[in-house]
Amino acid sequence: MNPRPRDRTAELQSDSATACVALSNVSVVYPGQENHPAVQALAGFSLMVREQEFVSLIGPSGCGKSTLLRVVSDLIQPTEGTVEVNGRKPAEARLARDVGFVFQDAALLEWRRILENVSLPLELAQMSRKEREERSRELIELVGLRGFEAAWPRQLSGGMRQRAAIARALATKPRVLLMDEPFGALDQITRDRMNMELVGISEATRATVLFVTHSIREAVLLSDRVVVMSPRPGRIVSVIDVELPRPRSLATREDPRYMDLIRLGAAELEKGYAGHGG
Amino acid sequence: MADRFADSERAGIGWLAKAWPLIWPPIATAIIVGVVWEVITIALEIPSYFVPAPSRIWSAFWGNPGALMFHAGVTLLEAVSGLIIGSFLGAILGTGFAYSRLLSRGLLPFVIAANTIPVVAIAPIIILWFGHGIESKIAVTTFLSFFPLALNMMKGLQSYDRTVMDVFHVAAATPAQRFFKMRLPSALPFVFVGIKINVTFSVIGAIVAEFVQADKGLGFVIMTTYRTLNMPRLWAALVISAVIGLVFFAIVTAVERLTIPWHSSMRAEL
Numbered sequence: 001m002n003p004r005p006r007d008r009t010a011e012l013q014s015d016s017a018t019a020c021v022a023l024s025n026v027s028v029v030y031p032g033q034e035n036h037p038a039v040q041a042l043a044g045f046s047l048m049v050r051e052q053e054f055v056s057l058i059g060p061s062g063c064g065k066s067t068l069l070r071v072v073s074d075l076i077q078p079t080e081g082t083v084e085v086n087g088r089k090p091a092e093a094r095l096a097r098d099v100g101f102v103f104q105d106a107a108l109l110e111w112r113r114i115l116e117n118v119s120l121p122l123e124l125a126q127m128s129r130k131e132r133e134e135r136s137r138e139l140i141e142l143v144g145l146r147g148f149e150a151a152w153p154r155q156l157s158g159g160m161r162q163r164a165a166i167a168r169a170l171a172t173k174p175r176v177l178l179m180d181e182p183f184g185a186l187d188q189i190t191r192d193r194m195n196m197e198l199v200g201i202s203e204a205t206r207a208t209v210l211f212v213t214h215s216i217r218e219a220v221l222l223s224d225r226v227v228v229m230s231p232r233p234g235r236i237v238s239v240i241d242v243e244l245p246r247p248r249s250l251a252t253r254e255d256p257r258y259m260d261l262i263r264l265g266a267a268e269l270e271k272g273y274a275g276h277g278g
Numbered sequence: 279m280a281d282r283f284a285d286s287e288r289a290g291i292g293w294l295a296k297a298w299p300l301i302w303p304p305i306a307t308a309i310i311v312g313v314v315w316e317v318i319t320i321a322l323e324i325p326s327y328f329v330p331a332p333s334r335i336w337s338a339f340w341g342n343p344g345a346l347m348f349h350a351g352v353t354l355l356e357a358v359s360g361l362i363i364g365s366f367l368g369a370i371l372g373t374g375f376a377y378s379r380l381l382s383r384g385l386l387p388f389v390i391a392a393n394t395i396p397v398v399a400i401a402p403i404i405i406l407w408f409g410h411g412i413e414s415k416i417a418v419t420t421f422l423s424f425f426p427l428a429l430n431m432m433k434g435l436q437s438y439d440r441t442v443m444d445v446f447h448v449a450a451a452t453p454a455q456r457f458f459k460m461r462l463p464s465a466l467p468f469v470f471v472g473i474k475i476n477v478t479f480s481v482i483g484a485i486v487a488e489f490v491q492a493d494k495g496l497g498f499v500i501m502t503t504y505r506t507l508n509m510p511r512l513w514a515a516l517v518i519s520a521v522i523g524l525v526f527f528a529i530v531t532a533v534e535r536l537t538i539p540w541h542s543s544m545r546a547e548l
Contacts, residue, residue: 073448074447074448075447075448094447094448094450095450097449099448100448101444101445101448103441103444103445105439105441107439107441107445109459109460110540110541111464111540111541112540120445120459121449124446124450124451124455124459125449125450152539152540153540168445172449
């Protein structure tokens, strides 16, 4: 039933050798500035993400979900705790170009056409022009942007820009793909379509995905596991296993278990607030 | 579908047809103003030292076109040389400002102060330092071109998108790659703003410097014709300087269009 069988015991042993992303006891404190007190974004956060697993992080704004992705991608250093990405330090994994990041904002380079935007990471890695063009065309095909290679970013809609950003993040074939509310700025119809596309993309690339979202539906639809977080400082309230059949499709949404999981997720989110006296 | 996004800028033959709506209104304006001006000066018998008729200005130019063109060429050389040298040096300092907080804190107030010095005040000093030749006029236009580029380059290099910077970081970009593939391209629209300011100021600066002291150039022509009240020739020099400024501006705009076709300021195409 599930093409990604999961061994609970291995997971509970927290064996970092089999984990693709391993966070243990991670705390992040943003130092205070003139008028701002220091902020504790994450407190003692531990999570093991297995190879090729799709894990969603869900929780209220400011619960440290984005901070978590920034720690994994070496954009910030944890104040405490250790992080391993494919058995290496985040900085090493980043320099090995083993991490892809899709931000909420597509952040395309306005002065480059779509093809050159997608091939940017390969260009930075000094791959030959011919190779990187070939690879970029494949990716453009994968994300459904064929025909738009020569378009300027400003000529594309929000959804299409985000597709280009996903293709760019996948350019160096990273084993870990981090997505920070990638569809948060899109309208609901586009968002639903992008979700279905992402199902196909993640199954095609077999990358490990860490996906931050505010939508419990989106999280359940896409993930193997949903991590529900509490308000700041972010802690894990609960981890929901999503044992819905793969490949996921539109039919998944009709599955009664899908609705049950969404209800469960919503209840867990509430628990997170309750724990904070809110 | 594949060439759906091919450059409309590269259209080629059709450019005149496309540019025509932009070209004819100013030409029509010039013709109407010229005719009205001509008629009024003749009908009201306005003396030509007061307001010369366009035909008098025209014949003052054609009376000795070689000499006027020579003087125009001198002014143009001073303006262009100063613009290029000053803009280049200004861009380097602006880059320094963008990368070093200490440098910008230490020097920026003085750059802003220097930028407000009127050219008529600084020109005599610079000419005193650099002598009587063309070099001193180039020094004046260099001085004028320096500050707008320094300030715009700094602003431009600081204006990059923070998320794009994160993209470069995650993609393990080197500092040089960040500069050339991200910060410099995002700075280009600002650089062109600075260059356009300099186009105007460098022509004005060259002429003002020639007022102070010169034996050639349009500023020299304007001063000498004023002393002899040869007003049609003065007006001819004035028209030439305006045309130089206009052509110069058009060239920079064309370069801008080719360099940053992606920028939103370029969106309203022909």
